[in-house]
Amino acid sequence: MTRRLTSALVLASCLLAPAIPAADLATSLLPPPVTPLGELQQYVRVAAPKVALLHVRVIDGTGAAAKDDQTVIIENGKIAAIQPASQAIANGTTVLDLRGHSVMPGIVGMHDHMYYIARPNLDEHGHFETPLVVPQMTFSSPRLYLAAGVTTIRTAGSVEPSADLNAKATIDSGKMIGPHMDVTGPYLEGASSPFIQMHRLKGAEDARQMVEFWADRGVTSFKAYMNITRDELKAAIDAAHARGLKITGHLCAVTYDEAADLGIDNLEHGFYVNTANDPGKQPDVCPNSVGTPTLRGMDPDGPAAAALIKKLVERNVAITSTLPVFEQGVPGHAPLQPRFLDTLTIEARDAYMLARNRTVALKSDVAPILLKNDMKLERNFVAAGGLLIAGPDPTGNGGVMPGFGDQRGIELLVEAGFSPVEAIKIATYNGALYLGVADRIGSVAVGKNADLVVVKGDPSRTIADIENVEIVFKDGVGFDSARLLASVKGRYGQY
Numbered sequence: 282m283t284r285r286l287t288s289a290l291v292l293a294s295c296l297l298a299p300a301i302p303a304a305d306l307a308t309s310l311l312p313p314p315v316t317p318l319g320e321l322q323q324y325v326r327v328a329a330p331k332v333a334l335l336h337v338r339v340i341d342g343t344g345a346a347a348k349d350d351q352t353v354i355i356e357n358g359k360i361a362a363i364q365p366a367s368q369a370i371a372n373g374t375t376v377l378d379l380r381g382h383s384v385m386p387g388i389v390g391m392h393d394h395m396y397y398i399a400r401p402n403l404d405e406h407g408h409f410e411t412p413l414v415v416p417q418m419t420f421s422s423p424r425l426y427l428a429a430g431v432t433t434i435r436t437a438g439s440v441e442p443s444a445d446l447n448a449k450a451t452i453d454s455g456k457m458i459g460p461h462m463d464v465t466g467p468y469l470e471g472a473s474s475p476f477i478q479m480h481r482l483k484g485a486e487d488a489r490q491m492v493e494f495w496a497d498r499g500v501t502s503f504k505a506y507m508n509i510t511r512d513e514l515k516a517a518i519d520a521a522h523a524r525g526l527k528i529t530g531h532l533c534a535v536t537y538d539e540a541a542d543l544g545i546d547n548l549e550h551g552f553y554v555n556t557a558n559d560p561g562k563q564p565d566v567c568p569n570s571v572g573t574p575t576l577r578g579m580d581p582d583g584p585a586a587a588a589l590i591k592k593l594v595e596r597n598v599a600i601t602s603t604l605p606v607f608e609q610g611v612p613g614h615a616p617l618q619p620r621f622l623d624t625l626t627i628e629a630r631d632a633y634m635l636a637r638n639r640t641v642a643l644k645s646d647v648a649p650i651l652l653k654n655d656m657k658l659e660r661n662f663v664a665a666g667g668l669l670i671a672g673p674d675p676t677g678n679g680g681v682m683p684g685f686g687d688q689r690g691i692e693l694l695v696e697a698g699f700s701p702v703e704a705i706k707i708a709t710y711n712g713a714l715y716l717g718v719a720d721r722i723g724s725v726a727v728g729k730n731a732d733l734v735v736v737k738g739d740p741s742r743t744i745a746d747i748e749n750v751e752i753v754f755k756d757g758v759g760f761d762s763a764r765l766l767a768s769v770k771g772r773y774g775q776y
């Protein structure tokens with residue numbers, strides 16, 4: 282009797298919440314190719330049914346050594362062949378002689394928001410008024426991502442979910458330019474939040490309803506946030522999984538251990554926001570220290586770290602490396618680049634420079650220790666078989682930008698001790714693997730979608746060459762990086 286009743290309830294809940302078959306999810310993320318329409322064609326540099334990238338170095342995204350002097354042939358949006366440059370090319374192929382260039386997979390950015398962070402009335406002492414707001418950057422963000430070689434993003438928490446869903450649909454129809462999008466639902470945040478744009482959950486049932494509501498409207502992933510409780514997180518995880526969707530978390534009230542036990546798929550921000558050993562940590566409460574003491578006190582090679590890493594690997598919990606947002610806290614660590622300052626509005630640039638200069642003046646001795654510990658923990662996690670993915674988190678002090686930040690993240694993974702080809706794999710193939718689309722994107726391989734980045738130089742030796750993006754192919758359409766960047770000059774921070 283009891284058993285029959287239970288199975289009837291399980292069946293009923295399955296009927297209410299049909300799982301999305303994996304193939305449908307892949308189609309939603311990677312819909313059929315489109316050519317940009319009308320005036321957007323000015324941003325297209327290469328659009329031909331058959332294109333050969335001649336004399337390129339191929340960095341395939343799997344971590345394998347780069348191969349010199351190859352030809353990559355693109356046909357109808359797919360990679361049709363990869364062959365030695367000496368081999369013949371069929372008549373009717375548009376040939377680009379790219380001597381001195383490398384081809385790598387499009388970046389799969391896994392913490393790639395569509396919004397900026399603003400601090401109202403920021404003064405010279407670094408004080409600002411509340412509420413903190415995060416203005417949506419639906420015009421500039423997608424262009425910046427694509428211009429920098431990011432061909433797929435997960436938005437990793439949305440403040441305007443309808444705008445993000447509409448942006449995805451508009452991009453997929455060719456009426457806007459941007460990457461493929463895994464639209465993450467609005468933040469699943471607990472009762473107390475400094476962010477006025479986030480809904481504040483009123484319990485487990487509220488969490489379940491929110492997941493159902495946004496999954497029904499096309500959201501393809503979820504993100505739990507700092508003040509969510511274990512009960513709410515559990516309800517959200519179960520509801521997402523019942524739909525075949527994954528859920529990540531930037532946690533605080535819930536520890537990494539607890540979240541792994543509850544069945545979370547992914548944890549954001551490396552090992553920065555685990556609060557397990559923060560002094561006075563109470564269950565389901567986010568301490569003001571937000572994980573700093575735990576990371577500072579954790580010996581990356583010690584037994585506590587090993588036990589945590591073992592558990593995360595066993596439970597298949599991926600970790601997202603977001604080093605660019607944390608290097609901002611280390612005085613003078615983040616490079617200051619003209620391309621970066623040129624893209625910000627004057628107001629955003631002033632606010633960033635003020636925050637940056639204050640960081641230098643404060644001379645934090647903790648931030649460098651945290652960065653060092655986190656980098657080593659990320660390496661140990663990978664060495665133990667964990668899936669490390671990457672995204673810049675374009676928020677913080679305003680010094681992390683869409684696209685440029687994704688490139689910087691790869692450079693910082695190299696600083697952390699990964700080889701350049703390993704770092705590129707983390708930012709490309711690993712993201713595709715997590716999203717369940719590694720059979721279509723994430724590496725340079727015959728039969729995969731032609732999501733490719735052409736860069737001048739050799740990032741397999743000099744990782745900074747990853748910044749020299751010239752053409753970005755998305756489904757075989759080659760976009761002009763410089764023209765896209767020019768179109769958002771002085772705009773980021775405004776719209």
Ligand SMILES: [Zn+2]
Pocket residue numbers: 392394437438674675676
């Ligand atoms: Zn974030």
